[in-house]
Amino acid sequence: MARILYELAGADEHCRFSQHCWRVRLALHRKGLDYEGRPWRFTEKDEIAFAGTTKVPVLVDGDRTIHDSWSILEYLEDNYPQGPTLFGGPDARAEVAFFRHWTERVVHAGLGPMIVHAIWERLHDKDREYFRRTREERFGKTLEELEAERPERIGAFRQSLAPLRATLEGQPYIAGAEPRVPDLLVYAAFLWVRHGSDLEPLAEGDAVAAWRDRMDADFRDA
Amino acid sequence: MARILYELAGADEHCRFSQHCWRVRLALHRKGLDYEGRPWRFTEKDEIAFAGTTKVPVLVDGDRTIHDSWSILEYLEDNYPQGPTLFGGPDARAEVAFFRHWTERVVHAGLGPMIVHAIWERLHDKDREYFRRTREERFGKTLEELEAERPERIGAFRQSLAPLRATLEGQPYIAGAEPRVPDLLVYAAFLWVRHGSDLEPLAEGDAVAAWRDRMDADFRDA
Numbered sequence: 001m002a003r004i005l006y007e008l009a010g011a012d013e014h015c016r017f018s019q020h021c022w023r024v025r026l027a028l029h030r031k032g033l034d035y036e037g038r039p040w041r042f043t044e045k046d047e048i049a050f051a052g053t054t055k056v057p058v059l060v061d062g063d064r065t066i067h068d069s070w071s072i073l074e075y076l077e078d079n080y081p082q083g084p085t086l087f088g089g090p091d092a093r094a095e096v097a098f099f100r101h102w103t104e105r106v107v108h109a110g111l112g113p114m115i116v117h118a119i120w121e122r123l124h125d126k127d128r129e130y131f132r133r134t135r136e137e138r139f140g141k142t143l144e145e146l147e148a149e150r151p152e153r154i155g156a157f158r159q160s161l162a163p164l165r166a167t168l169e170g171q172p173y174i175a176g177a178e179p180r181v182p183d184l185l186v187y188a189a190f191l192w193v194r195h196g197s198d199l200e201p202l203a204e205g206d207a208v209a210a211w212r213d214r215m216d217a218d219f220r221d222a
Numbered sequence: 223m224a225r226i227l228y229e230l231a232g233a234d235e236h237c238r239f240s241q242h243c244w245r246v247r248l249a250l251h252r253k254g255l256d257y258e259g260r261p262w263r264f265t266e267k268d269e270i271a272f273a274g275t276t277k278v279p280v281l282v283d284g285d286r287t288i289h290d291s292w293s294i295l296e297y298l299e300d301n302y303p304q305g306p307t308l309f310g311g312p313d314a315r316a317e318v319a320f321f322r323h324w325t326e327r328v329v330h331a332g333l334g335p336m337i338v339h340a341i342w343e344r345l346h347d348k349d350r351e352y353f354r355r356t357r358e359e360r361f362g363k364t365l366e367e368l369e370a371e372r373p374e375r376i377g378a379f380r381q382s383l384a385p386l387r388a389t390l391e392g393q394p395y396i397a398g399a400e401p402r403v404p405d406l407l408v409y410a411a412f413l414w415v416r417h418g419s420d421l422e423p424l425a426e427g428d429a430v431a432a433w434r435d436r437m438d439a440d441f442r443d444a
Contacts, residue, residue, distance in 0.1 A: 092314050094398025101388035102324070166323035176316025 009039035017196035022188035118197030231261035239418035244410035339369035340419030
């Protein structure tokens, strides 16, 4: 049966930048599961109403429909035990919760303001008003003001990665010897930046950049 | 055979404030292992020279001597498989590395400047000059300047706990259903504050404070 992933897309339907959708793409790749990625825009709420949500990712797997990236990761782990574990076993799943919150509250929170204007530029015309309005409300600034603050934000962002950097100076992946959910979460955030902007958030020689290179090689076809 | 833990102490030998020593105390308690805690002061380098280090904790376990809190945690897990697991199994050990670095680079780094003057006040006279000199070098400020900055630092510290707070809003312990190394690391940092200062670093109603209460109950005799 067909597996379909509804993914956020820009004006160019091949521009798939959402960090939440990347989580699922990476997990599907890790589990060796084929799928058809279907482009979706912010304002196409009707298209995914069948899934009971207004946001992607939405995964349709045969007769099952799952939304929310975290729920999809758990679904894939539970229903496709073949292939490498994503979470490191049921016992480890709770411990991974912290990585999710760290990624969202530190990595996303640090990167978001720096790339939000660039993402707006890549959006389909029909999404631009919605995106600008909701993001300017969230940040309390215009997209142009946020863009102008990029140089002063980049240093604090790099500093906020100190725990990640120290970890990756001691081992090849965040999860240890192989990439698991903590790696997928953080790598998805860097793919959001890569596909949604022209920002290079890391300095040369950073252990985090070396890890990102390893992830690029591991997930080349994702 | 005797088990001896060399622990940092203040002027009052019962004032044991070191967060690194607390990690070991908590792990010994979790494993149900008895020990004799031996007070040690910063300037008593000769007393622990036999262990090949200038810092505590040092654990003497029969004919074995181990130093460095992390090495001691690994030693206890490897040599005392009875009792609850500290790390969640060998497979999970690498994933715990991030928690260690997060605790040190975010929690310790946030709390340290706020309590360093209070710790200095609690030290034995013979330690005070050494401690003041090394800490003022490290921070580039006097202990009194750091103490005066406390009110402006506390908000940023509480904010930096956002990933921890979000995790503890969803589950009782950082590691999930029971306390493991991630919990011990962060709780040890709060015990450092409690025994080394009069600072209350958490706001009322914080999920982190509720978790700290649970840890207080679990480790009452540690």
